[in-house]
Amino acid sequence: MSEKPEIPASQAGTDGTATLLFVDDEVNILSSLKRLFRTGGYRIFTAENGAQGLDILQHEAVDLVVSDMRMPEMNGAQFLEQVNARWPDTIRILLTGHAEIGATIDAINKGHIYRYISKPWEDNDILLAIKQALHQKKLELANQGLEELTRRQNEELKDLNANLEAKVKARTEEVRQTMGFLEIAHDKLKRDFITSIRVFSNLIEMREGAMAGHSRRVAELSRAIAQKMKMNDADAQDIFLAALLHDVGKIGFPDYLLEKSFANLTSEERFDVIKHPVKGQTALMALEPLNGAAKLIRSHHERFDGLGYPDKLAGLAIPLGARVIMLANEYDAVQLGMLLSKRLKHADALLFIQEGRGNRYDPAVVDAFMSVMASTVHAVRELALHPEQLRPGMVLSRDLLSRQGDLLLSKDHLLDASLIDQIKSFKQLGDELVIYVTDK
Template identity: 70%
Template sequence: MNEMQSAALPQAKPEEIITLLFVDDEANILSALKRLFRPFGYRIFTAEGGAAGLEIMARETVDLVISDMRMPEMNGAEFLEKVRDGWPDTVRILLTGYAEIGATIDAINKGRIYRYISKPWEDNDITLTVRQALETKLLEREKTRLEALTLKQNEELKNLNATLEDRVKARTEEVRQTMGFLEVSHEKLKKSFITSIRVFSNLIEMREGRMAGHSRRVADLARTLAQRLGMKDAEVQDVFLAALLHDVGKIGLPDRLMEKSFSSLTSEERTEVVKHPAKGEAALMALEQLHGAAKFIRGHHERFDGLGYPDKLAGLAIPLGARILAVANDYDAVQLGTIVNKRLNQNEALAYIQEGRGNRYDPTVVDAFLGKMAKPVAESAETRPEIMLSSGQLQAGMKLSRDMMGNNGNLLLSKDYVLDAQLIGQIKNFERLENQLFTIWIYAKKGD
């Protein structure tokens, strides 16, 4: 007769309940074992012979078996040998009498039992033996689990290491490409920004025909002087932008003032005109990229001797960019007749700047300017050759080597602009519309 009792281990999860199987042909022995182990919370099965015990083993997961040695049909040694063959992880314990030493040895050899216990047993001895056997089994099970986990992790680590270098290379290349795309995008944005400023500068000059090209010429000269005087690239850029936009504060002036030279203005008119540097600064302060340029615009009519406007700054208190802009602006303006009542030629304009050295202008800036005019900076060995073409010779992909200007001096396309088929068509249409032919300078290809 088979009997079963199930109970949970103290503080144990259901999946951690230990299952015991007692096999003996004497019912009183099975009852005694059940009573002894019931308080420990084990799940207990009993069988009255080896065949019945094997049936239970086949359908249940059994952690430990205690089998009597002397049983009919199949003794304990034979039964435990079959358990070993079918369920090698199950702990096997043999109950044996003193007179069965030979059979016990056979069970040890064939069944590879964990331990044998002599009958009659001591309750403390048998419970302690079972506890120790189960602890050993659980330790071995955990060891096996950890070894399998370690093996799996080692394989994963091995695979990771094998692919890590390739993954790092791939990621590095991805980052490099991303940085390249960002640099290209930044450069395009920068060029578009500069072009927008130059177009806006042309719009400012359209109010007075004689001013066409003035801001562009001032910007080119101011940039060259800033470079000669060792300004940083970012500062050179600010000087260039300030030169393009230095007259932005004049937008609100009436036409009658725009048409007069500064020397011919009345006192009241001068009071109105001298506000334009401060107005120009205020107009640009909303754009963070133009803060540096705005500061130079405010100071470009200050004088080195402190008699300028709007703040009457003197000497090195005037920002260097503003001191540079003052020289570049006045050199072009006196040739246009916007400062004195007549237009000066180039030599007269040079003399005008030289006469202002130390009073109107910073001597260091004037010296750099005169040196530039006497001996232009030699072209870099890396300067690309260029060729002049007509619109009919243009091809998509060509890049402008100079600004493309209209006959009135207005900027049409900026230097370094890359032409495409649509833009070439627009150039040709504009030539027909305005009845004029453009001079277009393109970077020459190697071998041209």
């Protein structure tokens, strides 16, 4: 019959209760010890000889053994020597008389006992000795746990240090790739957003006849002025978007009102027209990315001298972007005949802007505008091509418009084979196109 596996002492008392084993060939001594320790909340086992004690240890997890020295067949020193060999974590205490000092020394050497207690004992002394022994064992177990934790942490730290450089390099590459993907996605979203605004702007102008292309021209000129004034990218973007949509408040106007110049409007018509900046702001307020642009739309008819509308703002109280759009808008409008009672030629339009310096327009904006006008030669050579001449990789240098003025593709769009095929299909429908691209 095979033996059952031995239970290590470290498993004793999983509920926090220590387990004691008393071994003595005198039954009255065992009874006395059991009564003495019963009130301490311990689990207690007793054995009348060493063999019984070993059998109990084999089946029960015991924290501490107290053995008498004088026992038949196997004395206390021999018993504790076996306990030490098989259950070294179990605390061992020897009960001995004064006449047994030699055997006690033997037990200390072979059984590695924690301590010995002389017989007869004082109850308080033996209670305190066992309490201290169990406390010391608890501290040793806690220390072993800390040492094991420290060992594992040191191994982990050693492994981490050994692989840290490789891990950092790999993680950095992951982050770089992720940032690259996010940047590509962000750029695409931004391009799609701008294209959507351009399409919406084009829809606004579909009713305007001679005004077709007005918003796009104002937007391009406004952006050029903003860049000349070294405005940051975010502000220049708001100006560009606001300029594209500056007439959104006119959507509900009747056709005859859109066709009349501001100078020829009746007082009632003028009263309706001057409301369009506020209507434009209100129409865009729900779109958070356009909040900045919406504020510029509200103020794009304010004059530098305070005689504009709708809020009669003056000077630097007018947002800078609105001052820029005001000038760009009127520069294009006077050439279309939408501001004055007659159309102005390009040279006369420039003179009109210069004469408005300090009253209608911010002097700094006028200076930037004149600088833009003086440097209209593009650094990149532009080609005018038919659809059959297009090649993938070419970039549109102008908005691609249908014969009716509808926006097909926005400026700076990169052409690929699919887009070129679509452009060619317009020719098959009878819409002959000229496409302006940059010669990279």
